[in-house]
Amino acid sequence: MRSESASVPEDEARALTADPLDGDPRLPAHFGPAWAAVDGFHGLLRDQGVLRGLVGPREVGRLWERHLVNSAAVVPFLPETGRIIDVGSGAGLPGVVIAAMRPDAEVVLLEPMERRTDWLTEVVGELSLGNVRVVRGRAEDQAGSLVGDAVTARAVAALDKLYGWTLPLLRVGGRLVALKGGRARAEAEQGADAGRRLGGGPAEILVAPTLDGLEPTSVVVVEKVAAGDQRPARVSRGTESGSRATRRSTKGHRR
Numbered sequence: 001m002r003s004e005s006a007s008v009p010e011d012e013a014r015a016l017t018a019d020p021l022d023g024d025p026r027l028p029a030h031f032g033p034a035w036a037a038v039d040g041f042h043g044l045l046r047d048q049g050v051l052r053g054l055v056g057p058r059e060v061g062r063l064w065e066r067h068l069v070n071s072a073a074v075v076p077f078l079p080e081t082g083r084i085i086d087v088g089s090g091a092g093l094p095g096v097v098i099a100a101m102r103p104d105a106e107v108v109l110l111e112p113m114e115r116r117t118d119w120l121t122e123v124v125g126e127l128s129l130g131n132v133r134v135v136r137g138r139a140e141d142q143a144g145s146l147v148g149d150a151v152t153a154r155a156v157a158a159l160d161k162l163y164g165w166t167l168p169l170l171r172v173g174g175r176l177v178a179l180k181g182g183r184a185r186a187e188a189e190q191g192a193d194a195g196r197r198l199g200g201g202p203a204e205i206l207v208a209p210t211l212d213g214l215e216p217t218s219v220v221v222v223e224k225v226a227a228g229d230q231r232p233a234r235v236s237r238g239t240e241s242g243s244r245a246t247r248r249s250t251k252g253h254r255r
């Protein structure tokens with residue numbers, strides 16, 4: 001029989017790892033043809049994510065809502081074809097989800113940490129994602145060698161810094177699509193000068209629906225409208241945070 005003291009951590013562990021969306025019939029419909037790959041990715045993250053230092057223990061019980069469904073929110077803003085570069089992919093968020101949902105696009109998972117690129121390479125193999133290239137490196141070192149039709153980023157840096165890293169990776173007419181929390185508008189205002197200098201148009205802050213009953217998320221979309229200055233932007237530090245979304249364009253960011 002288990003002792004009382006031994007059962008507490010077990011109960012806590014179960015509470016931490018039980019995901020209320022596991023088995024939810026809305027998920028296969030939400031991901032459509034990408035479901036098998038996304039479900040497989042969920043299994044890999046659930047089974048190995050904590051052990052390999054990719055997600056915190058508390059995230060295992062909310063992988064669907066906080067990570068996979070959240071990642072899918074950028075997909076409607078991305079092209080069906082061409083090259084999509086996910087900067088700072090980490091465990092593969094949102095890049096692996098994008099690759100599954102945009103099978104006709106080439107998806108580049110750009111990540112500087114070897115431990116993470118090893119993981120990403122394994123995931124891509126396990127899921128048989130034939131449209132993915134894993135690149136180890138820093139975004140700011142890829143300007144001039146890697147050019148995309150879209151760049152995505154989630155939880156990588158505040159917008160002023162992110163503009164300097166991502167706008168040089170876009171062709172004119174391409175777009176940055178960044179998953180952002182409640183500081184999206186403040187960050188967009190703070191980064192407006194850097195964005196304009198690098199050829200970025202006005203930042204649109206959009207509400208991206210997730211799943212019925214779940215909170216929507218904020219997506220910041222910036223189109224590259226001119227070649228801009230290719231030198232890295234001077235930036236100040238910013239923070240990431242999450243909360244409710246709004247729909248509006250930033251003021252003072254006009255060309």
Ligand SMILES: C[S@@+](CC[C@H](N)C(=O)[O-])C[C@H]1O[C@@H](n2cnc3c(N)ncnc32)[C@H](O)[C@@H]1O
Nearest residue numbers: 087088089090093111112113138139154155156
């Ligand atoms: C907080 S993690 C977020 C990972 C993933 N996007 C997610 O949402 O779970 C930030 C990631 O950005 C990567 N990163 C940091 N600096 C970078 C840079 N200069 N260029 C590209 N990636 C960078 C880190 O190695 C890390 O994997």
